[in-house]
Amino acid sequence: MSNEPDLPLVIRNWFAARGWEPRRHQMDMLRLARAGKNALLVAATGSGKTLAGFLPTIAELTEKPTEGLHTLYISPLKALAVDVQRNLLGPIEEMGLPIRVETRTGDTPSDRKARQRIRPPQILLTTPESLSLLLSYPDSFTIFENLRTIVVDELHGFAKGKRGDLLSLSMARLQKIAPNLRRVGLSATISDPDAYRSWLAPDADMDEVEIVQGDPGAEPHLSILIPEGKIPWGGHSGRHAVREIMDLIERHKTTLVFCNTRGLAELIFQDLWSANDKGLPIGIHHGSLAQEARRKVEAAMAAGKLRGLVATASLDLGIDWGDVDLVVQMGAPKGSSRLLQRIGRANHRLDEPSEGVVVPGNRFEYLEARAALDAIDDGELDPENFRPGTLDVLAQHILGVACAAPFEEHELLAEIRSSAPYAGLKDETFTEVLNFIATGGYALKAYDRFRRLVPAGDGRWRVARPQIAAQHRMNAGVIVEQPLLTVRFRNGRRLGTIEEGYASTLAPGDLFFFAGLSLEVEQFKDTDVIVRASSRSGRIVTYGGQRMSMSTHLANRVRHMLADRNDWHRFPDDVREWLEVQERRSTIPEPEQLLVETFEHEKLHYMVAYSFEGWNAHQSLGMLITRRMENAGLKPLGFVANDYALACYGLHPITDPKALFSPDILEQEFVDWVEQSLLLKTAFREVAVIGGLVERHHPGKKKSGRQVSFSTDLIYDVLRRYEPGHLLLRAAWDDARARMTELGRLVRLVDRASATMLHVDTGRITPMAIPLMVIIGRESLPPGAEADATLLIEAEALADEAMRLG
Numbered sequence: 001m002s003n004e005p006d007l008p009l010v011i012r013n014w015f016a017a018r019g020w021e022p023r024r025h026q027m028d029m030l031r032l033a034r035a036g037k038n039a040l041l042v043a044a045t046g047s048g049k050t051l052a053g054f055l056p057t058i059a060e061l062t063e064k065p066t067e068g069l070h071t072l073y074i075s076p077l078k079a080l081a082v083d084v085q086r087n088l089l090g091p092i093e094e095m096g097l098p099i100r101v102e103t104r105t106g107d108t109p110s111d112r113k114a115r116q117r118i119r120p121p122q123i124l125l126t127t128p129e130s131l132s133l134l135l136s137y138p139d140s141f142t143i144f145e146n147l148r149t150i151v152v153d154e155l156h157g158f159a160k161g162k163r164g165d166l167l168s169l170s171m172a173r174l175q176k177i178a179p180n181l182r183r184v185g186l187s188a189t190i191s192d193p194d195a196y197r198s199w200l201a202p203d204a205d206m207d208e209v210e211i212v213q214g215d216p217g218a219e220p221h222l223s224i225l226i227p228e229g230k231i232p233w234g235g236h237s238g239r240h241a242v243r244e245i246m247d248l249i250e251r252h253k254t255t256l257v258f259c260n261t262r263g264l265a266e267l268i269f270q271d272l273w274s275a276n277d278k279g280l281p282i283g284i285h286h287g288s289l290a291q292e293a294r295r296k297v298e299a300a301m302a303a304g305k306l307r308g309l310v311a312t313a314s315l316d317l318g319i320d321w322g323d324v325d326l327v328v329q330m331g332a333p334k335g336s337s338r339l340l341q342r343i344g345r346a347n348h349r350l351d352e353p354s355e356g357v358v359v360p361g362n363r364f365e366y367l368e369a370r371a372a373l374d375a376i377d378d379g380e381l382d383p384e385n386f387r388p389g390t391l392d393v394l395a396q397h398i399l400g401v402a403c404a405a406p407f408e409e410h411e412l413l414a415e416i417r418s419s420a421p422y423a424g425l426k427d428e429t430f431t432e433v434l435n436f437i438a439t440g441g442y443a444l445k446a447y448d449r450f451r452r453l454v455p456a457g458d459g460r461w462r463v464a465r466p467q468i469a470a471q472h473r474m475n476a477g478v479i480v481e482q483p484l485l486t487v488r489f490r491n492g493r494r495l496g497t498i499e500e501g502y503a504s505t506l507a508p509g510d511l512f513f514f515a516g517l518s519l520e521v522e523q524f525k526d527t528d529v530i531v532r533a534s535s536r537s538g539r540i541v542t543y544g545g546q547r548m549s550m551s552t553h554l555a556n557r558v559r560h561m562l563a564d565r566n567d568w569h570r571f572p573d574d575v576r577e578w579l580e581v582q583e584r585r586s587t588i589p590e591p592e593q594l595l596v597e598t599f600e601h602e603k604l605h606y607m608v609a610y611s612f613e614g615w616n617a618h619q620s621l622g623m624l625i626t627r628r629m630e631n632a633g634l635k636p637l638g639f640v641a642n643d644y645a646l647a648c649y650g651l652h653p654i655t656d657p658k659a660l661f662s663p664d665i666l667e668q669e670f671v672d673w674v675e676q677s678l679l680l681k682t683a684f685r686e687v688a689v690i691g692g693l694v695e696r697h698h699p700g701k702k703k704s705g706r707q708v709s710f711s712t713d714l715i716y717d718v719l720r721r722y723e724p725g726h727l728l729l730r731a732a733w734d735d736a737r738a739r740m741t742e743l744g745r746l747v748r749l750v751d752r753a754s755a756t757m758l759h760v761d762t763g764r765i766t767p768m769a770i771p772l773m774v775i776i777g778r779e780s781l782p783p784g785a786e787a788d789a790t791l792l793i794e795a796e797a798l799a800d801e802a803m804r805l806g
Contacts, residue, residue: 006030008062011055014095025214026052030059032210033149033182040155040185040200042193043214049186050087052214053151054123058092060148061099061122069120071149072174074128074167076158088123099123104130107291117143128158128167129477135173136400136473147178152200155187156337159199162478162690165389168199168419169397175202176415183209188341191381199386204420218353220343222376224369225328225359226572231366233795234774237264238330238359239271245328246275248357249282249308252326254301257310258342259330262286266513268330269310273516282308284516289496293515327356332365332643335551336375337382362771363575364558364644368550370570371557382551389421391731392691393478395433399692400476402437402453403469406462409434434461436727440693443723444715450693475695480686486528487514495519495531503529511536549614550643552745558644559591559612581803582767586760594752596657597769599762604637605653607660608769610645611752617745618646624669625660626650632659640775647772661753666746674736684732685712691728765802773798 006027007015015022025043032039033056043049057071092099100121104113106129116124117134120143126134134140150171158164175181185200187193197209227241249255249272257272259265269284276282283297283306300306304323333339343356358373360366375381394416401407413430416422435441438461440450452472456462463469484497495515503524506512510521511534519531550558561567568576582588589595595610611618618641625648629636636650654660674680688694694711719726737743765773774795 006034006059008059010062010095010097011059014091022055023048023052023215025212026055028212029053029184030056032056032212033060033184036180036182038183038201038209039212040187040193040197040209041212041214042187042190042196043212044189044216047214049214050153051091052212053153053184053186054088057123057149057151058095058097058099062095062097065098066122066146068122068146069124069143070122070147071124071151072131072147073123073125073151073153074131075125075153076127076163077154101125104134106130128163128170129479131170132166132397132400133473133476135170136403136469136476138404140404141177144174144177147174147181149182149184150174151184151186153186155185155196155200156190156341159196160384160386162390162393164199165393165421166397166478168389168421169394169416172202172415172419173401175418185209189337189381190384191337192384195384195386199420201420203418204423220340220354220356220376222343222356222358222373224366224373225357226366229572230574231360231363231572233770233799234362237267238361239268240361241359242268242271242275245359246272246277248326248328249280250278252307254304254306254323255308255326255328256324256342257308257328257330259310259312260332260334262288262312264330265310265312266516269516270513270518272308272310280307281305282310284310286312288498289515290494292494293496325355327354329356329358331359331361332368332550333358333372333554334368334549334643335382335554336372336380337551339372340376340381363578364642364771366572366575367558367561368554368643371554371561375554375557380553382553386421388424389419390687390690390734391429391433391727392687394422394425395437395691395727396472396476396478398433399437399452399463399468399472402461402463403472406456406460409459409461432727437692438464441719441723441726441728443719443726444693452692471695472692475689475692478690480689484527485524487519487531488528489532490522490530498529549616549745550612552614555612555614555643556591559589562588563590577803578767581805584805585802586762586766586768587758589758592752593756593758594661594749596753596757596759597762597766598654598657598759599764599766599769600653601765601773604649605634605651606647606649606765606769606773607654607657608645608647608766608772609657609661609753610768611749612644613745613749615641615643617749618642620670620673620746621665621749622646622648623673624665627669627673628660628665629654638776640772642772642775645768645772647769647776649776657759658753658757661750661757663750663754666743666750674733680732680736681713681716683735684716684728687728687731687735688712688715691731693728765798767799767802770795770798770802 007022007030025041026048029039029041029052041049041052043052053073054071061070089101092101101123102112102116102121102125104116104124104126106127117137117139134143152167158167171183183200183202185196187196190196193211194206197206197211198204201208225241225244227244232240245257257268259268265284265286269282272282281300283300285294285297297306297309301309327343329339329342333342339356339358343354358369360369398412401412413425413427416430417425434453438451438453439445440447444450451464452468453461454464484499485503486497487495489495495517498514506521506529508521508523512519512521518534518536520534520536522530522532524530562579568579571579579588586597587595589610597608599606622639622641625646626636626639629648629650634650634652634654636648639646639648641647648654685694689696689712693715719729723729
């Protein structure tokens with residue numbers, strides 16, 4: 001039976017004029033919409049997901065035109081315009097339909113925002129934060145009362161984080177205002193669709209959401225790039241392959257080059273530009289560049305004017321360009337789902353394979369890249385780790401609800417529990433959050449400015465004074481940036497922002513690479529860094545924040561690959577030789593073992609633990625173990641970590657590593673370390689801003705990042721002293737554990753150490769230790785080409801010693 005009769009004639013004609021047939025999953029979405037069902041579409045990038053999400057709305061507005069807001073489209077990105085123009089506005093205009101589509105983000109002019117509340121479009125494209133703000137206005141009840149559909153795009157990109165918490169609470173509120181609201185989710189390939197069905201559903205009832213699986217499309221063509229069959233001993237950037245990548249750019253129509261950090265993106269852009277003998281147009285795109293610069297690059301890509309684009313996760317989501325025919329991943333992919341989604345940015349034709357190339361930076365990264373490609377071949381994706389909703393986001397949402405109208409306590413609690421992240425919220429926790437918004441908590445209740453809610457009788461609450469609502473709307477949002485300084489030329493042209501912490505390491509006359517340029521610092525003026533262009537080489541901008549760690553399932557694959565000698569024939573000669581010599585000089589650990597090697601090198605004593613639990617867990621453990629070494633009189637000098645191993649070094653030999661890894665390290669020492677480090681203060685700063693305790697903006701002025709930090713540090717010290725159990729201190733601890741220390745992996749590492757540690761005193765450096773030993777060499781050198789050359793010489797010298805069998 002043909003699907004076509006379900007489609008209005010104007011839409012059928014539009015498909016026919018292009019020689020297209022509606023895809024099966026697009027028609028499935030339409031049928032579910034006609035039956036009033038919620039739906040989750042899981043489909044590969046390039047399969048027409050966005051059109052599938054909007055097709056029911058276009059069909060309904062064609063058959064029964066209505067005024068007022070019909071459909072909300074939620075995207076994690078502000079940069080909606082280019083992608084949606086092609087996927088939504090283009091088809092609507094080509095069909096000649098009188099459907100108004102508008103965007104509303106933080107960048108939307110205030111007069112248009114005001115007009116949208118009086119005369120909303122039929123389709124509004126917005127972000128989780130902008131939706132939450134809209135719901136804080138008294139007229140939100142009339143704006144949304146006839147809302148029929150909410151479409152959440154790129155669900156996999158943010159459902160598990162704080163933005164997902166905020167959106168889930170907003171959907172619960174919308175469902176209360178418009179009970180017949182239909183929920184639709186769009187996602188790239190995910191390992192556990194049922195977890196997302198629960199997240200999307202009212203009352204977390206998975207059965208309320210029908211799943212639609214898109215056609216799988218052609219298998220991607222994936223390969224690992226190894227120039228001249230050689231992989232460096234150290235590093236994680238893939239810079240050694242720049243000449244070959246430039247050759248690939250020359251041979252392809254458009255190439256996306258993904259980097260795992262903004263600093264690496266700047267570095268790779270400079271390297272590619274130096275190798276760009278033909279002067280091909282190449283751009284750079286990352287989250288710290290000025291909006292104008294990003295928009296310019298996006299427009300150039302959409303118009304097919306760029307041959308190459310170096311990018312970070314800023315392009316992981318939401319922006320699709322049909323002319324990309326190659327994706328290059330610089331350095332290790334960190335997860336199979338991430339790699340698959342990035343590769344999916346190439347070749348948006350479902351029946352033709354995407355082409356992707358991974359460039360490993362060292363020999364461990366080769367194993368990780370091999371593991372990622374194997375996982376994709378086996379259809380194994382990264383696991384989905386959902387956690388309960390955070391209390392700072394809940395506090396912000398409750399205040400937003402009160403800004404719209406007084407609320408009844410028990411009714412709001414029931415509404416909040418209908419959102420999946422807060423389904424298990426306890427009565428006493430809810431009461432505690434209400435009291436926090438009402439008084440600031442026991443230690444702060446003497447201060448009137450923390451009093452934002454007051455009881456209105458009969459279990460009802462209202463905002464304490466009218467200006468609370470204005471302050472809330474100025475400060476709401478769950479993305480808390482690090483304190484930033486603006487990089488400008490003297491003529492006022494803005495290039496973007498760098499973090500205050502990095503800027504504090506610069507002085508006038510210093511050079512750094514940013515926005516694809518070499519810049520010299522002229523002066524600091526208020527929150528601006530005034531620069532001028534330079535032809536001399538600079539250093540790369542670095543940014544704080546958590547580094548991506550290799551996913552647990554990739555780590556497991558690497559462990560098994562190492563231990564399976566029958567697998568080694570697939571590896572390049574230098575990787576196979578590396579492992580064969582390692583086995584003869586020391587050992588190769590079994591998958592569940594923790595291999596710890598100790599050796600002396602240049603009069604220092606080293607301990608290297610090969611645990612594969614990721615950089616973040618290793619960083620935390622390195623801090624704790626060097627502290628233990630100090631207490632044991634071993635005179636530690638430092639530690640270095642990568643995703644695969646941790647190396648600690650000092651003046652005395654470590655004869656009993658098991659004692660350094662004993663499980664009680666996660667009790668008092670871990671707590672002491674977190675409380676004394678910047679970790680907890682940084683986490684508290686975020687939850688205090690999100691929870692509304694500290695304002696980023698006042699009417700007519702914006703606080704600098706330094707002022708916000710000063711305010712939160714003062715409050716933090718007061719609470720630590722007088723109310724250590726305060727809601728926000730607990731929330732900060734949760735953040736510090738979950739996000740900054742990867743506590744679960746730390747626990748597994750310590751458990752494995754106590755049960756399966758294999759200690760080998762090797763006498764001298766081993767092949768598997770080289771990638772870490774090279775990092776120790778790098779830390780003592782200034783950045784730049786000269787340092788790179790020095791490191792290459794040093795790495796080869798280390799390798800000669802490690803690979804010598806005699």
